[in-house]
Amino acid sequence: MDTDRVTSQIFSPDVQQPLDLFGIFVFALSGGLLAVRKNMDIFGICVLAEATALGGGVMRDLLIGAVPPVAFTNLGYFLTPLVAGLVVFFLHPEVERINRAVQTLDALGLGLFCVTGTAKAHDYGLGSVASVALGMLTAAGGGVIRDVLAQDPPALLRWDREIYAVPALVGATMVAVLIALDDLTTFTASSAAMIAFVLRMLALRYGWRAPRAWHRNGSRTSEE
Amino acid sequence: MDTDRVTSQIFSPDVQQPLDLFGIFVFALSGGLLAVRKNMDIFGICVLAEATALGGGVMRDLLIGAVPPVAFTNLGYFLTPLVAGLVVFFLHPEVERINRAVQTLDALGLGLFCVTGTAKAHDYGLGSVASVALGMLTAAGGGVIRDVLAQDPPALLRWDREIYAVPALVGATMVAVLIALDDLTTFTASSAAMIAFVLRMLALRYGWRAPRAWHRNGSRTSEE
Amino acid sequence: MDTDRVTSQIFSPDVQQPLDLFGIFVFALSGGLLAVRKNMDIFGICVLAEATALGGGVMRDLLIGAVPPVAFTNLGYFLTPLVAGLVVFFLHPEVERINRAVQTLDALGLGLFCVTGTAKAHDYGLGSVASVALGMLTAAGGGVIRDVLAQDPPALLRWDREIYAVPALVGATMVAVLIALDDLTTFTASSAAMIAFVLRMLALRYGWRAPRAWHRNGSRTSEE
Known part of the structure; x- marks a missing residue:
């Protein structure tokens, strides 16, 4: 695991590929839904779906x-x-209606990609x-690109959104x-992904938010 | 055409270079004009001209x-x-006045770059x-960077702008x-570029727009 | 100095590294302070500090x-x-209070990075x-990324901000x-950095701004 360019075979290829496609699909849904809310056309929906789903991995x-x-x-x-x-173009009211399910799937994608992204790096x-x-x-990178393209304040950076970075940080760490201990296996990697997933779900369930800067009630903060 | 790194010599180099510079120039004009409308200074104008003209190719x-x-x-x-x-700095009222001509030139740039970009990839x-x-x-990438830097909603993604992605998609496809058929020549490539150009001009002329998501008249769309 | 991949040893490594870290630190402060003004949480502050400090060099x-x-x-x-x-999270009122000192340090970072960035390229x-x-x-690239992520108009492009690009342009040029004259030494490189620094300080002191497009008082400029 410590030589150059050894592929961390966390999952066997015929498991990895479907998992990746699943994560990409749910990330793309969140991009497409934002595009609909922003009143974009079919091309805007597809561009935002692509950018959200693939942006983090491409960066x-x-x-x-690793180019291309x-x-x-x-x-x-x-x-x-x-x-x-x-799917979003034709069925967006239905997709919005199961938004809670989409958030759950998105949390699974978060857990998966923080694990595989760390291993690939x-x-x-x-x-x-x-x-x-x-x-x-x-x-988390795809979501930031999504928000920048749609001119939303990046949800990752907002204090009034449930924490997204912490679960990813915990899973990636x-x-x-595990790599340092030479103990990265399908089981341990899956456990890390599940812990990130559970943390994100708890954050959504209980509205966990990260603290803002101390003494913010001074006169210098321009936007409340 | 299917070995590694064969240069698709669509145009002879002494034709390709002037064509590229022409396309870069007209894309840069659109960046500079937006910078003027956004009240930027001479450096903002030049930065936006550079980013618009070169951003797509650099990405x-x-x-x-292909670095650098x-x-x-x-x-x-x-x-x-x-x-x-x-040119925009000193002559922007004149350039604005010929905005229709600029849009025509921009459509030529669109046709050119979707063809050469696909061949290079x-x-x-x-x-x-x-x-x-x-x-x-x-x-289309440079225009998106232009709009993000200028804090405009990316025109590419907006439903109320004439279609820009479709002509590029048709030309690139x-x-x-043609490459798959081993039939990419100066003539066929130029034809593809001209078709993309004509499609874009028709879109501008007749106000062609792409559809937004179905059933949008629900209560979930936050911005009309 | 004109062979491939000769390292321009402007400063000895044990001087370069502390200088770089100093510049990175002050750039990061400006990112963190904007994050606080934008009401971001601790993660937003750290992400914006990272992006501002490292964004230009990473691009x-x-x-x-030069990857990674x-x-x-x-x-x-x-x-x-x-x-x-x-530091910004815990002490931002204090850091804001010494904003003039932060701007001075930022100008030093500007001078340093335009010099080392040019040499590395x-x-x-x-x-x-x-x-x-x-x-x-x-x-200047990190500051643009900072502003895009925080949804501010990029300060670099705004006419109503003191010039930032000109000092960098002078230092880099x-x-x-000096490289063309084969005369890039610690002394001459430091002089270039100091000149960029002094220009930026003068711009701040005397409110130097760059001109906007000529004849702007026409009816076409949408924002005054």
Whole structure:
């Protein structure tokens, strides 16, 4: 696990691929739904679905030098968000109605991608801290691109949204520790993903939010 | 055409370079004009001209691993947007007045870049679908960066703007099909570019817009 | 200095590293402070500190093909913005109070990074003009990312902010000329950085602004 470019075979390929496509699909749904709320047309919906689903992984691949990014070499990765975009286009009221289910699926995607993103960064020779950062980028980067393109304040950065970064941080850190202990297996990696998932679900359930800066009630904060 | 890194010589180099510079110039004009409307200073005008003109190609080059991007190795590519920025700085009322002509030139740039972008991506070994996506990114990516930097909703994504993605999609797809048929020549590539151009002009002329999501008249859409 | 990949040893490594970390720290402070003003939580503060401090250098490294970017291989580069984020989180009223001092430090960072960014781009084989552009990107790119993420109009592009691009342009151009003259030494490079610093300080002191487009008082400018 510590030589150059060893693939961390967390899951066997015929499990990894469906898992990835599942995560990409649910991330794409969140992009498509925001596009509908922003009154975009069918192309806006598909572009936002693609950017949300693939943006985090593409940025990770660019940063670790894995070009062309897997999103452009694996046809399934590219086509899945289009399918999600079409689903949203035709069925968005139904998709909105099961928004709670979508959030649950999104949390599963979060858990999956923070784990696989961290492992892939390590495979390309990055250190533990950088791998954790790239794991978080894989899981949360697409959502930031989605919000920037749709001109929403990035949900990741807002204090009034349930925490998203912490579950990703915990899952990614667990993977980095498991790699350091030479103990990254399908079981331990899945456990890390599940813990990130559960943390995110608890955050949604109980409205966990992160603290804002201390003494914010001074006169310098321009927007309340 | 299917070995690694064969350059698709669509146009002879002494034709390609002037065409590229022409497309870069007109894209830069659209960036500079938005900067003026947004009340930016001379540096804002030049930065937005550069970002609009080169942004799509730079993103394509990063994604296919062609670094440093051609925009940073070919001096003409870099200096042309500065010239366009200065033209806008000194003559923006005149440039605005010929806005219809600028839109026509922009449509020519759109046709050119969706064709050359798709061919370049294929030259770097990407598959047909990914090449089409990167051709569209080459043609439309700079405009998205322009709008994000200027804090405008990306025109590409807005339902109330004439379609921009469809002409690029058609032109890029034609190139991918021509490559698959081993029939990409100066004539066929130019035809693809002209078809994209004509589609865009028709969209502008007749106000073609893409559909928004079905059943949008529900209560969930937050912005009308 | 004109062979491939010679490292421009402007400063000895044990001087370069502390200088870089200093510049990263002060850039991160500006990101963190904007995050507080935007009412972000602790994670938003740290993300914006990281993006502001490292964004320019990461974009430069991606464009010249230096992957993974140094920000992901040098642990100190990554951790320093987190420290700055925590400082802002706990002490932001105090940091705001010394805002003039922060602006001075930021100007030092500007001078440093436009010089080292230009030299690094040249080391990777880019031409003079492209190296100057990448030096400016290194110095100013993080601030643009900061503003885009925080949904502020990029300060770099606004006419009503003191000039930031000109000092970076002057410093970067001096370095490119010094390299062309084969005269880039610790002394001359430091002089270029100091000149950029002094220009920025003068701009702040005397409110230097760049001109907007001519004849703007026409009816076409939508925002005054």
